[in-house]
Amino acid sequence: MQHGKYRFIVGFLALPLIVYGIFVISPFVQAFQISMTDWSGLVGTARFIGLENFERLWNSDEFWNALRHNVYMLVGVPIVTLGLGLFFAFMLNVGGKRRKNEVITGVTGSKLYKFVFFFPQVISVTIIAVIWFNIYNPDPQDGMLNSLLGTVGLDGLQNSWLGEKSIALLCISAVMVWGHVGFYVVLFSAAMASIPRDIYEAALLDGASRFDTFFKITLPLLWDTVQTGWVYMGIIALDAFALVQIMSVNMGGPDGATDVMPLRLFQTAFRDSQFGYASAMGVAMLIVTMTFAVLTMRFARRERIEF
Template sequence: MQHGKYRFIVGFLALPLLIYAIFVISPFVQAFQISTTEWSGLRGAAKSVGLGNYDKLLHSDEFWNALGHNVIMLVLVPIATLTLGLFFAFMLNVGGRARRGAVITGVRGASFYKFVYFFPQVISITIISVIWFNIYNPDPHDGMLNSLLGAVGLDSLQSSWLGERSIALACIMVVMVWANVGFYVVLFSAAMASIPREIYEASLLDGANRLHTFFRITLPLLWDTVQTGWVYMGIIAMDAFALVQIMSVNMGGPDGATDVVPLRLYQTAFRDSQFGYAAAMGVAMLVVTLLFAVLTMRFARRERIEF
């Protein structure tokens, strides 16, 4: 009977696992194999170079510059996105004024606000990039942001934005946060809705204010969701290809100020026809992403709280 059960389970899992191995695991293995070759990707046999591409990466200033920008995004973008997501979700669900017959309530029109916050999620990243590219347009009359600053008398704050080396990367990170925060508002709102209202009401009766309820009740009970969201946002921050390609000056400019590893990989493969070197960049991205995920799951781990 026991052996029959295992055969039944294996029979159901065999085909999905085979498909997963072919279309997910196999490309990773092939990428590592290609990274040990010198190959144009178009014609000619691939020439094995061992770990030569990785040695070239270690001594490439352009790669380290791009990776540094990815690391900055990896640190700042998840923090900003998850913090805003938690704040908005908390205010929408338990941040409203007390009403008759209810101690804990969200703000009025919470469903509408959730829809507004979530709206960027249904827009193509290409459209988002084009919209914000026009917002950051440096022209004081055609650029939406500069026009607004000029209209309210803040002409001194007008800038070339994406053309300014010191703030170009920050401008793109703002767009990343704006585009993703709505997803976490909805995600955290759904998680908060599962927390019994009696817990909040008991804490208020004990004299706790909104700040205390957030850090003593809401955040600990949502920690698993926050941890998962942190890993997911880290993966998004390690990408950023479409935003940088469309929004940046000369793809990664000015002067490499917004260059990221995915864009460097794309240019190396399809512009320079160095597919082996580009594959080595892809493997390096995989290692950094896995390292980030492992460290996040390791150091953010805490005892599970059930209710």
Template sequence: MQHGKYRFIVGFLALPVIVYAVFVISPFVQAFQISLTDWSGLVGTAKFVGLENFEKLWHNEDFWNALWHNVYMLIAVPIVTLGLGLFFAFMLNVGGKRRKNEVITGVAGSKFYRFVFFFPQVISITIIAVIWFNIYNPDPQDGMLNSLLGAVGLDSLQNAWLGEKSLALLCIMAVMIWSHVGFYVVLFSAAMASIPRDIYEAALLDGAGRFPTFFRITLPLLWDTVQTGWVYMGIIALDGFALVQIMSVNMGGPDGATDVMPLRLYLTAFRDSQFGYASAMGVAMLIVTMTFAVLTMRFARRERIEF
């Protein structure tokens, strides 16, 4: 019986494991192999150079500039996105005023707000980038943001936005947050819905306000979901390729102010035809991403609270 069970398990998992190895594991292995070569992308032109690409990468100021931009995004984007997601989800589920037969309820119109928050998730990231590129248009007549500021008498706040070195990356980060916060509103709302209402009612009977209720009840019970969301959002922040490529001035400008690692990899491979060097960047990105995920799962770990 035992041998039959194991044969069944192996037979059931063999095909998925093979497919995963071919289409997921194999490209990672090939990327590392290519990173050890000087290859222009043409068949038969690869030349083994060992760790030379990694040494060159270590001294590449453009790559470090792009890496630091990703680090800034890694710090700011998950914090703001998850913070807004938790706040809106809390208000939509337990932040409303008491009603006749309901002690715990969300704000009025919470179902409609869920739809509004989630709407950006059904839009392609390319369309989002194009929409916001036009919103940030510096022309006072064509740019929606500058036009709105001018209409309310705030002409002094009008700016070039994506053309301003000190603001360009912040503008792109704002779009990244806007496009993902709705997903976490729905995710955290689903998690909050599983928390027994008796817990909230008991806290309210004891005189707890909204802030103590959130930090002492909601957040601890949602910590596993928040931890997973942090890793997912961190990986998104380490990417940002589509938004930067479409929205930034001359792909990464002005003057490298919005350059990120994936864009630097793309330009190195397809513009400069240095596929070996670009693969070394890809391996470096993999190391950074895995390090972030492992550290997050390690230091954000808490004892699971049962309810």
């Protein structure tokens, strides 16, 4: 019986593992192989050069500049996105006024709010980038943000936004937060729906404030969901290719202020035809992403709370 069980398991998993190996593992192996060459993209032009691409990468100021920007986004974007997602989900589900015979209730119209928050998720990232590129338009008449500031008498706050080196990356990061916070509102709302209302009601009857119920009940019980969301959002922050490519000045400008690793990889491969060097960047990105995921799962791990 045991041998029959193992044969069934192997037979059941064999095809999915083969498909996964071909379409997921194999490209990673090929990328590492290409990173050891000076391939220009033309058939038959690859020449093995060992670790020279990685040595060049280590000494590249452009790569470290792009990596630094990714790290900034990796730290800031998930914190703000998950924080806002938790806050809005908590208010929508348990932040309403107490009604008759109900101790815990969400705000009025919470379903409509969830739809509004989630709406950016159904829009292509390209469309989001184009919309916000026009919002950030520095023209006081055509740019929606500058036009709005001028209308309310805040002309002093008008800026070139994406053309300002000190805030360009922050502007793009804000768009990333706007585009993803709705997903986490819905995700955390679904997780909160599984928490028994009796726990909240008992806490409030004992005199606990909304602040206490959030940090002592909601957050601990949602920690596994938050941890997974942190890894997912971190990987998105490490990418940011589409937004930067479409929104930034001259693809990564001004003066490299919004350059990120995926954009640097894209330009190296398809503009400069240095596919071996670009593959080395891809391997470096894989290492950074895996390190981030492992560290997050390791240090954010805590004892599971059952309810």
